[in-house]
Amino acid sequence: MSVAAITDVSATYHVASRNRVTYHRIEYLTLQRFSESVTDLRRHLASEDLLDDNWKRVMARLVGLRTSLTIAPYDEAGMRARVNRTIEWLSEHLGSYRHVYPSARRYLAQVSANLAALPGDGCDSLLHAMAATAADRAAGVVLVLRASDISWTQSLVDKLSKNDGFRVINPTALRSDICYPNLLLVGPPRWFPPFVFSAPRSENTDVFNYAWIDNSWPDDVEFAAPVANSHYVKAFRDHGHDGLGSDITMPEVDFTEIVRWVRASQDDASGEEMEDARIYVLDGGWVTLLESDPDSRVTVIDLDENEEYRFRQAKIRYLEPGMFVLLRTEGGGDYIVPVADRVMGDYASYARSLQKRWKTRLAGHVSKVGWERAVAELEECGAQRAEVHNLARWLSMRSIKTRDQRDFRAILEVVGLGGEFEEYWTVMSKIVEAHRKAGHYIRQLLLKQVMDSDLSVLLTNGVMSFELDDSEAGSLTAFRIVSISDSTLSVSPWRIGQAVRMDEGIWL
């Protein structure tokens, strides 16, 4: 990260003591009615115990739409397109349910009526209020919550603004030392990270939020016993609205919807080994699955770090929302494998066949005798780390061999390949070496790419692609992690590390 100019840092301290917040309460009665009808429908379904998986999908879609309309400005055409997509989706998914749950029909009809009315009067009121304020101010930034709303909002701002002095950003961009003369914030303040208010980057903050939604600030952690004369100046809070408003809360990712999608699109080939994975929701509406093993590794970009450590392999256990994870987005699967195979040359097919052979045999054995028995057998054959979670890792196609020779010997004994131990150990060691070289090679390619790239794009958009100068290495994309699932699910190994775009239904 480049070092800030002293003038920029001085500006940061300057605005810390002078930040002024102005609230613009936007009236849009139709959206309020739609919002309330969605709440009524959900309450009814919950009270009648009707919230089965299918209804949860419907609710996720409706709440997702409500959230999207709450946190970004729209013009009439944009609103109409958005609403029409939802109406189409609902008609596809809801026809039969009208008959299954007649008690919900009244609530659903209300939602549908309000939904259809959304593109009418007032739908662009937030946009116009913003444009009017922007016209009064020379320059600044528009702050939206999600990176995926940046380009959309920028196109609207460009269309309405008389000058091109307003750029659209998301909160991550405010982590730099750059201050702006004006900041127009769109959406409920409480949904933004606390530093937007506790470490302001603008002297003037204009909050554009719908009139019925709470204007309170996000809670920031405080020192338990601060030094008496130290403080960070709090700007004017809109106390009149604290705690008031609708039940709209910060949207959370609906992991059950993603799990459903993963399971629905799974081939479930019989006998295929499965791996435990965790769901990672990424910026820009992307989702990926990464191994649940906390000690497995993934490449990350940490913009807080210096160049030496900016790209590194990090253990899964250290991943957290806000970090950037690097995934292959062209070619599929693990990007190391094709390059490692090229390193091995003609030897690769032989080596991979041996790797597949012992793993297939081990998977077959485990499915035949069960996990506990397999672990006991490995112990009897001299394995030092025969435990269920280790066995699961050894079964993964992403592991090549065990660290300890005694564990590997035991595995081969159990699967009837004990007599070929020396050959297998040698070949697997060569694969490991090839992976190491491939990792180093790709890292060099990537470093070269990144040195020439403007990483502020990554900071702003949350997503950035890197085309590597090697066709087999393919393209890689860095994604900001938005959310990580607590629970795990079993998936095919080929799905691990793939980035897939989801629709708005993943938000609750």
Add this chain to the structure above:
Amino acid sequence: MTSSHHDLATAIDGLNVLIEQSWQPLPEWMRFYLLLGVSVASWPQCDRQYVLAVSVPTRSYASTLIGAGLVLARAARAVPAELEEHVLRLRSLPLNSPVVYRNRARKMKARLLGFKTYRLGNEASELIGLQIELSTTKWVNLSEAGKIELLDHKPIRLPRRQKGYSLSPPCDLLRSLIGDALADSYVRESGLDCVLIGSLNALRSESVGIDLVRFDQSQGERQPRCGKLSDLLRVREFLPASSAHRSIAMSSSGSADINTEGLAPFACIFDGALSYLKWHRDWGLANHIAVLDRTERSYGEAVWEVNRLQGQTDQCASHVPALPRPVPGIRMMWLEV
């Protein structure tokens, strides 16, 4: 605050910084961080550890400025206990241990030959023997032991004749801030007043990126006394090999294997929440200064950790530190562990 610290604080008040090609008075926030470092330097050295957490809107320059204030203030006060400690360490070394000897404007490698007592009438003084050439031994007075620095690599080869390497003299700014005598020993004798833990690139760029000046009145004229923040901070990792240093820097992403040459730092400055969370347990003997940037992902977790420590301490502090009044946007908490 001691009188020497008071003088230093006054000298800091007169500093200017180069901003966009012109000298301008030090911004309040820069002055505050330098003075905070000076304040921390006056904390008592005892078996208690002090922790100062500083919540900032941006961590840029905060740690390097605090560090510079701290090492300057530590140099500006007499620390006989540290010299004694250094002599004890020299006494414990095996015969022929490699060292560096700095004298006037030169430094040379040497082997430690031992100690002897020299008598002149009723006066007795102890000397340290250094072999500096194949057939030349130099005897150095014990009071100058600070000019001898341990080398961590061995063995060394001594030449038949050794001129040594020339040493850069202290910059004018350093002389202006702490006086000629202290400034000379500042650049010739190593010490470990603080460890900075954070992004090495950022720490390096920050320390070399700040040009400071103090205008002294001399014979009726304003004389500019210039220097860089790095001249005050003297970070081992950012100096040529074997230069005398006052602080060391460690990457927050690196490993814990850092050579402190057997010295325990007076204070550790953690540049950022992640640095603090990752490393504060490894530097339990030093005082801690945690610079916590509110825009960092781990900010909340770091504040939670400081609050947890605060909850574990007894509320009757043996020492209440005098801290400079922070500029708006900065919040602090200190505790005695």
